[in-house]
Amino acid sequence: MVVSVGARAGRASAGRRGRRVRPQVWAVDVTVHGSFSVQNMLRIGVIAIFLSGCGSQHLGRPSEPSPPPILSTYAIRRDVLVTPPEWPQALLADLYRPAGEGPFPSVLLIHGGAWKRGDRAQVEGLAERIAARGYLVVNTTYRLVPQYTWPAQLHDVQQALRWMRLSGGAQGVDPARIGVFGYSAGGHLAALLGHAADDASWGDPLTQVKAIVAGGTPADLTMYEGGHLVPAFIGGSRQERLPDFVAASPVTHINAGDPPVFQYHATLDDYVPFEQATRYKARLDATGIPNELFVIRGHGHIS
Numbered sequence: 001m002v003v004s005v006g007a008r009a010g011r012a013s014a015g016r017r018g019r020r021v022r023p024q025v026w027a028v029d030v031t032v033h034g035s036f037s038v039q040n041m042l043r044i045g046v047i048a049i050f051l052s053g054c055g056s057q058h059l060g061r062p063s064e065p066s067p068p069p070i071l072s073t074y075a076i077r078r079d080v081l082v083t084p085p086e087w088p089q090a091l092l093a094d095l096y097r098p099a100g101e102g103p104f105p106s107v108l109l110i111h112g113g114a115w116k117r118g119d120r121a122q123v124e125g126l127a128e129r130i131a132a133r134g135y136l137v138v139n140t141t142y143r144l145v146p147q148y149t150w151p152a153q154l155h156d157v158q159q160a161l162r163w164m165r166l167s168g169g170a171q172g173v174d175p176a177r178i179g180v181f182g183y184s185a186g187g188h189l190a191a192l193l194g195h196a197a198d199d200a201s202w203g204d205p206l207t208q209v210k211a212i213v214a215g216g217t218p219a220d221l222t223m224y225e226g227g228h229l230v231p232a233f234i235g236g237s238r239q240e241r242l243p244d245f246v247a248a249s250p251v252t253h254i255n256a257g258d259p260p261v262f263q264y265h266a267t268l269d270d271y272v273p274f275e276q277a278t279r280y281k282a283r284l285d286a287t288g289i290p291n292e293l294f295v296i297r298g299h300g301h302i303s
Contacts, residue, residue, distance in 0.1 A: 111186050191280075266301060
């Protein structure tokens with residue numbers, strides 16, 4: 001276990017194994033709003049790929065001014081076990097705790113990687129940025145394809161959230177103020193986690209969150225007629241496993257009373273077509289869920 005102290009001006013540490021890790025997504029501040037304090041997490045920054053110099057559009061942006069951000073130093077606790085002994089694979093997380101007494105509004109951060117690659121190092125920079133704004137961050141891991149397929153990944157991030165709610169209080173987590181944040185496969189899991197919590201078949205009260213931030217999100221997996229990434233995640237083709245494609249789609253689980261959503265998406269995304277974002281937003285609008293969509297023009301999924 002390594003504990004290090006960070007400040008807003010730079011990285012808290014050189015990263016695991018003594019190397020400095022450059023995240024695959026870059027963050028820029030964009031003001032967004034919400035009545036609940038965890039939703040203020042949304043104004044920390046939109047994850048964008050080389051956003052500077054490109055046109056953008058913010059759909060659903062409220063008109064009221066944003067309160068000033070909190071700036072904080074933070075400490076990092078590495079390799080926190082968030083699974084019980086009987087879990088199929090021990091899963092670790094890094095915990096970023098702001099300075100102060102707490103409890104703190106908290107964020108479960110989920111990395112991307114097509115459900116088959118990636119780890120906490122991918123989003124270290126983002127975790128540091130969020131913690132510097134006064135939020136406690138749990139940067140978690142989950143089981144990967146092909147060894148594990150759907151729904152193992154959902155179960156893993158739900159377990160991380162249960163750990164935050166049941167055991168995280170000693171670390172400063174406020175169990176009543178938890179949001180979830182992810183990009184790409186992480187965005188999919190973040191959205192699915194947030195919307196499925198009130199579905200007794202997939203979630204429970206311990207997996208509820210107060211806000212969802214999801215970028216480059218494959219919100220409707222049934223749109224993928226071919227390819228190999230989604231079938232590998234599900235464990236079969238759409239023709240073979242259509243009920244699972246439906247169940248694993250965040251749009252399937254959207255209901256009135258779900259948490260507010262901030263999504264961001266690039267218009268030239270070839271991996272997750274922009275139509276995924278518009279379909280997701282249309283369903284949220286139709287259900288009356290407060291939501292915003294930050295449109296990143298002229299960029300793709302990872303460029």
